[in-house]
Amino acid sequence: MHNHCVDLLVIGAGASGSCIAYEAAKRGLKVALLDAGDIGCGTSCRSTKLLHGGVRYLELAFKTLDLAQLRLVREALYERGHWLEEVPFLAHPMELILPSKNCISQYYYRLGLGMYDTLAGQKNIGHSRILSRQQIKQNLPLLSDEIANGVAYSDGQFDDSRLNLLLALSAEKSGAELYTRYRVVGLEKNRNGEICGAISQNEAGEQERWTTKVIVNATGIHVDTIRRLADENIDSRILVSRGVHIVLEEVLCPKGVGLLLPATDDGRVLFLLPFFGRTQVGTTDSPCEINDANTPSSKEEEYLIDYVKRWFPSLQKPNIKSSWAGGRPLLKPSGSSRHTSQVVREHEIETLPCGLISAMGGKWTTCRQIAFDALKAIEKVLDKHLPEPRYAPIIGSHKDKSKTSESLSNQRKILTSSLPASTLQNNQILHLQSNYGLQAPSIIAKSSQKQREPLSDVIPICEAEIEHAIKNEHAKTSTDILARRCRLAMVDLSEAQRILPIVQKHFHDFGLDISDLDLQQ
Numbered sequence: 355m356h357n358h359c360v361d362l363l364v365i366g367a368g369a370s371g372s373c374i375a376y377e378a379a380k381r382g383l384k385v386a387l388l389d390a391g392d393i394g395c396g397t398s399c400r401s402t403k404l405l406h407g408g409v410r411y412l413e414l415a416f417k418t419l420d421l422a423q424l425r426l427v428r429e430a431l432y433e434r435g436h437w438l439e440e441v442p443f444l445a446h447p448m449e450l451i452l453p454s455k456n457c458i459s460q461y462y463y464r465l466g467l468g469m470y471d472t473l474a475g476q477k478n479i480g481h482s483r484i485l486s487r488q489q490i491k492q493n494l495p496l497l498s499d500e501i502a503n504g505v506a507y508s509d510g511q512f513d514d515s516r517l518n519l520l521l522a523l524s525a526e527k528s529g530a531e532l533y534t535r536y537r538v539v540g541l542e543k544n545r546n547g548e549i550c551g552a553i554s555q556n557e558a559g560e561q562e563r564w565t566t567k568v569i570v571n572a573t574g575i576h577v578d579t580i581r582r583l584a585d586e587n588i589d590s591r592i593l594v595s596r597g598v599h600i601v602l603e604e605v606l607c608p609k610g611v612g613l614l615l616p617a618t619d620d621g622r623v624l625f626l627l628p629f630f631g632r633t634q635v636g637t638t639d640s641p642c643e644i645n646d647a648n649t650p651s652s653k654e655e656e657y658l659i660d661y662v663k664r665w666f667p668s669l670q671k672p673n674i675k676s677s678w679a680g681g682r683p684l685l686k687p688s689g690s691s692r693h694t695s696q697v698v699r700e701h702e703i704e705t706l707p708c709g710l711i712s713a714m715g716g717k718w719t720t721c722r723q724i725a726f727d728a729l730k731a732i733e734k735v736l737d738k739h740l741p742e743p744r745y746a747p748i749i750g751s752h753k754d755k756s757k758t759s760e761s762l763s764n765q766r767k768i769l770t771s772s773l774p775a776s777t778l779q780n781n782q783i784l785h786l787q788s789n790y791g792l793q794a795p796s797i798i799a800k801s802s803q804k805q806r807e808p809l810s811d812v813i814p815i816c817e818a819e820i821e822h823a824i825k826n827e828h829a830k831t832s833t834d835i836l837a838r839r840c841r842l843a844m845v846d847l848s849e850a851q852r853i854l855p856i857v858q859k860h861f862h863d864f865g866l867d868i869s870d871l872d873l874q875q
């Protein structure tokens with residue numbers, strides 16, 4: 355059996371694991387990052403794609419006088435600001451409207467959202483403001499006439515799977531080894547009962563050994579499975595709740611302003627957000643088994659459609675272009691039976707007596723805080739302080755992050771002269787820059803004009819990107835490319851099916867297996 359020797363093995367290349375690997379590699383550890391599937395194929399590519407403090411959690415904090423909730427909101431607002439500065443090419447501030455049915459609720463929302471702005475401190479990205487019904491209708495023309503007025507506030511919107519990929523690739527650039535389709539199937543302990551290694555299995559069934567000083571389990575909703583490899587009698591710590599999103603062909607947010615529906619019948623909130631020229635609606639919150647977490651049910655899709663029809667009465671037959679589901683890894687509240695929508699999305703880093711570290715719970719926005727807390731646990735297991743991190747900006751951004759946005763606009767000229775003239779050229783420049791940041795010109799530099807031609811007018815991906823994804827971004831299946839390297843399958847499944855044969859041909863040319871599209875993978 356092949357044996358690898360590393361300082362740190364991170365299991366799971368979602369947002370948490372990739373960020374942990376990136377931060378650890380920058381501190382000089384020899385890191386291996388393994389994922390059973392593709393980079394970010396778990397919950398991290400299936401989120402609502404908001405960088406947010408969580409307006410709902412702020413309300414919950416006040417209603418329950420819960421300081422832990424309030425701290426979580428403040429921490430997440432800081433992180434929202436961090437990502438918007440760090441990767442401005444794939445994350446941007448977005449205004450959202452919270453409609454109200456009378457002036458009392460409008461002032462209540464205004465007060466709460468004013469607090470939201472204040473909590474963000476220096477990282478505040480906009481000032482919430484009162485809107486009249488007419489102002490709301492200018493932004494959301496098809497919204498029901500039943501609303502009286504509302505409040506606008508700001509949060510961040512980002513491309514979750516591209517950021518996940520860039521975190522993993524940046525970890526690799528900092529020296530981490532990155533292996534996808536490597537499932538950890540066993541853990542090894544020394545004579546003292548301390549964790550000292552793991553066994554992985556690839557898709558061909560071949561096993562490899564990972565001898566290591568420390569292991570971090572960042573497997574999201576699968577965290578208990580790995581914990582049980584260390585101790586089969588251990589109690590589970592994670593609740594799984596499925597969140598479904600649908601994408602509608604109809605453009606309900608034509609001005610780029612999103613909508614937060616404040617109160618569903620089951621006491622939650624729903625978002626309708628602009629999404630690659632279409633409308634993303636979500637999400638649901640249904641406790642489920644792990645194996646069902648990525649499978650949207652028609653009942654949940656109908657639930658979302660029902661709210662679309664209620665709030666947009668002129669739209670009685672919305673056209674669903676894609677739908678996807680993901681499992682929330684919620685930290686189990688000790689001994690209580692609270693509904694999953696009320697469980698605090700706070701993370702916990704657990705270290706078992708055998709030394710296995712598990713990152714549990716949390717949210718996308720705060721994955722860096724999860725990584726910092728995991729590093730503290732790693733230092734304890736290694737019994738040494740790690741050095742200060744090397745400066746290694748995320749791939750795609752400028753080495754001086756304050757210059758990324760300016761450099762992107764300077765770069766437009768190069769892209770304009772390199773891309774084929776077409777009505778899609780402007781969209782293609784935006785697409786290339788938001789996927790690759792400042793690396794965009796190098797992605798197409800060695801390709802022919804034909805390979806630069808956009809393949810779809812929904813998302814103008816071109817063949818040069820397909821090749822780049824296979825050669826340099828660890829893409830191994832058509833779904834890796836069409837759902838995660840670019841988001842076409844998650845925006846418009848039938849359009850992704852249309853260009854699938856072109857993607858399959860590239861896999862064939864590289865001598866790799868061809869596969870069908872499967873949004874549950």
Ligand SMILES: Cc1cc2nc3c(=O)[nH]c(=O)nc-3n(C[C@H](O)[C@H](O)[C@H](O)COP(=O)(O)OP(=O)(O)OC[C@H]3O[C@@H](n4cnc5c(N)ncnc54)[C@H](O)[C@@H]3O)c2cc1C
Nearest residue numbers: 366368369370390396397398402404538574597717718719
């Ligand atoms: C519907 C929904 C909407 C959300 N929206 C937002 C939002 O808008 N903003 C926000 O901040 N947060 C949001 N979240 C929360 C956020 O998406 C998650 O907290 C985050 O993505 C979890 O990342 P993770 O790395 O812990 O888990 P995952 O992304 O699930 O990664 C775990 C990885 O471990 C791998 N793995 C599992 N078992 C093994 C094994 N044995 N060996 C090797 N690898 C293994 C999996 O393949 C997977 O890639 C949302 C969550 C859901 C469900």
